Amino acid sequence: MAADGGGGGLLDPGGAMERLAAWKGRIDKLATDTKVMSERLQELRVTAMDANGMAEVTLDSSGVLVGLRLGRQIQRVSPDIVAATIMATVQAARAQLADRSQEIITSTLGEESAAARDLAARVGNQLRGTEPGDVDGAVRW
Numbered sequence: 001m002a003a004d005g006g007g008g009g010l011l012d013p014g015g016a017m018e019r020l021a022a023w024k025g026r027i028d029k030l031a032t033d034t035k036v037m038s039e040r041l042q043e044l045r046v047t048a049m050d051a052n053g054m055a056e057v058t059l060d061s062s063g064v065l066v067g068l069r070l071g072r073q074i075q076r077v078s079p080d081i082v083a084a085t086i087m088a089t090v091q092a093a094r095a096q097l098a099d100r101s102q103e104i105i106t107s108t109l110g111e112e113s114a115a116a117r118d119l120a121a122r123v124g125n126q127l128r129g130t131e132p133g134d135v136d137g138a139v140r141w
Contacts, residue, residue, distance in 0.1 A: 048093035
């Protein structure tokens with residue numbers, strides 16, 4: 001390497017500016033992608049219905065129940081069955097929400113990104129109620 005720092009070496013001001021511009025471009029793209037991902041996640045809603053059409057639930061992007069429709073079938077079964085059906089349908093919707101959230105994260109930030117994979121896994125576990133440290137796997141409302 002020349003003593004004057006020429007030839008694209010570490011001390012080459014032109015090369016340093018190019019690397020800095022490339023780095024800034026990657027950071028700007030990441031910021032834009034993150035904003036798009038956040039908006040898509042915030043808009044996400046999932047609706048699920050049990051196989052018998054007894055309960056239909058809608059969850060928002062955080063997994064909060066924002067809609068519940070009950071079919072006429074509830075009049076022919078015990079309240080315990082209705083309650084169990086609603087809870088199972090909410091769990092199914094949460095699993096769908098987790099899957100869709102993970103798809104949004106990896107498609108927006110890229111599957112090759114370790115940070116995106118980690119974020120997708122954490123979001124999926126949180127929505128499914130299977131975060132590390134859960135002793136019984138119960139859904140936390």
